[in-house]
Amino acid sequence: MxxxxxxxxxxxxxxxxxxxxxxxxxxxxxxxxxxxxxxxxxxxxPSRPPIEDLVADLRRLRRNLRAGGSGSRVRRVALQSAYDDVLLEVCEAVGVDTARLAATPEQGSERAFARLVAEADLESSGIELDQAGGGRAAA
Missing domain, CATH: 1.20.5 (Single alpha-helices involved in coiled-coils or other helix-helix interfaces)
Structure with a gap:
């Protein structure tokens, strides 16, 4: 049915x-x-890493630049470029003017001077680029 x-x-x-x-x-x-x-x-x-990580990277790159000597020219140029990039990031994170450093060419004395000015501005804003004792714990 x-x-x-x-x-x-x-x-x-x-x-x-x-x-x-x-x-x-x-x-x-x-x-x-x-x-x-x-x-x-x-x-x-967050669009960028924490400021502590950026400052640690900046200090590490700075130590490597100052150690210098070892390595090829390509390594030194790459290290300097990486340092400049991280320096710009830290400056932006802290609020330091980056116009001078960003506008200068990659090589030359103008870039070195702009780098020094940016480092001085960072230190005056309270970020210590060279830790006491060279970044190592006291013995």
């Missing part, structure tokens, strides 16, 4: 019964990750 309801009603009920659990589980797995992504976006990820 056939049912009194039309065929489309039966097929709709069958589709709901079979698809509903799949859709519910999919939503249960998907919604928390979407909400977590929104929460991360709203909090905001």
């Amino acid at each position: 056939a049912g009194t309801s039309p065929l489309w009603v039966g097929l709709t009920i069958y589709a709901l019964v079979t698809l509903a659990p799949t859709l519910i589980f999919w939503a249960a797995l998907r919604v928390p990750s979407v909400l977590a992504a929104r929460r991360r976006r709203s909090v905001g990820v």
Whole structure:
């Protein structure tokens, strides 16, 4: 004996019964990750490393530059370039004007002078570039 309801009603009920659990589980797995992504976006990820890490990198590069002597010219130029990049980052993080250092060419006495001015401004803002004892713990 056939049912009194039309065929489309039966097929709709069958589709709901079979698809509903799949859709519910999919939503249960998907919604928390979407909400977590929104929460991360709203909090905001810092655009640069903490100032302590930047200053530690700056001091390490400064020590390597002062040690000098060993290595090729390519290594020295790369080390100087890395030092300048980190110096600019620290200056921006602290709020020191970086226009002079950023505008000077990569090599030459103008760059060295701009670097000295930026270092002096950093030290006057309270960042100690040369730690007491050369960065080592006292014995």
